[in-house]
Amino acid sequence: MLKLITWNIQGARTQAGGANLDRIIACLDRFSDFDVLCVQEVTSGFPARDGSDAGDQFLALSRRLPGYTGVEGVWTDTLGPAGTRRRLGSMIFSRLPVLQCFRHSLPWPPDPEVMSMPRGALEATLQAPGGPLRVTTAHLEYFSEHQRMVQVERLRELHREAWAHAVGERPGDPGGGPFAAVPRAAPAILAGDFNMLPHSDEYLRMLASFADGTLPYRDAWQLAHPGRHHAPTVGLHADAPNASLPFTFDYIFVSADLAGRVRQVRVDGSEEGSDHQAMLLELA
Incomplete structure (x- = not known):
């Protein structure tokens, strides 16, 4: 059984507004053992919400997860005080061998009506027991529906491209140089x-079929819990800004060839620091 957790940790935010990565690790340990971890809003150089030092979380998470290969994708990289860098992005941690990684910047068309920031998708091909598996973690725009929709379109394009690489043949450098034909898997988790x-327009577009035969994404929650409403992943606790109306923003999508292997999807409602809750996928 392959176990994957995804979680927007919001810079390891605590209820008091500081940052505590040890609490994040403790929550993960309580929730489930995992083979793959996808985390969003990992920071370095940005202060915590109470103004305290949040540290280099890319480095600190890697040190707290021995036995995992950590891959980072940085989507915001700006100059901070005294020449330091301020970085915000995502990470994938895997106990499985990581064969290949891609860091995709997502479209950021101007939208003068709202705040926005650069967004991205981090892709890793893993050597899973059943063969190569493509895992991508994404964090889409919050304020701009227009930007979010074009980011969904880009994720679909990336899936189509990866599928074509996986099912087609391509020559490679037998000497093992940068032209080597490293696998880019067809089975995929996003x-x-x-x-x-x-059921928003963006959600429905993510699940739409492809005209060229690329296998579409399926919502793992609906596969594991047919006919049931999504468990909320945001605003579950009293101190959260959206606590008055819990809702779902976090998802695990699987390519249609993995649909029959989805055994369970669960949301951990215990953590009260981040506005978001962790989600677990169990895949046979």
């Missing part, structure tokens, strides 16, 4: 914070 509601 997980993260999509900032979209169930």
Whole structure:
């Protein structure tokens, strides 16, 4: 059984507004053992919400997860005080061998009506027991529906491209140089914070079919819990800004060839620091 967790940790935020990565690790340990972890809103150089030092969380998470290969994708990289860098992004941690990684910047068309920031998708091909598996974690725009929709379209394009690489033949450098034909898997998991509601236009577009035969994404929650409403992943606790109306922004999508292998999807409602809750996928 392969176990994957996705979680927007919001810079390891605590209820008091500081940052505590040890609490994040403790929550993960309580929730489930995992083979793959996808985390969003990992920070370095940005202060915590109470103004305290949040540290380099990319490095600190890697040190707290021995036995995992950590891959980072940085989507915001700006100059901070005294020449330091301020970075915000995502990470994938895997106990399985990581064969290949891609860091995809997602479209960021101007939308002068709202705040926005650069967004991205981090892709890793893993050597899973049943063969190569493509895992992507994404974090889409919150304020701009226009930007979010074009980011969904880009994720679909990336899935189509990866599928074509996986099912087609391509020559490679037998000497093992950068032209080597490293696998890019057809079976795929896409997980993260999509900032979209169930059955919204963006959600429905993510699940739409492809005209060229590329296998579409399926919602793992609906596969594990047919006919049931999504468990809320945002605003579950009294101190959260959206606590008055819990809702779902976090999803795990699987390519249609993995649909029959989905055994369970669960949301951990215990953590009270981040506005978001962790989600677990169990895949046979």
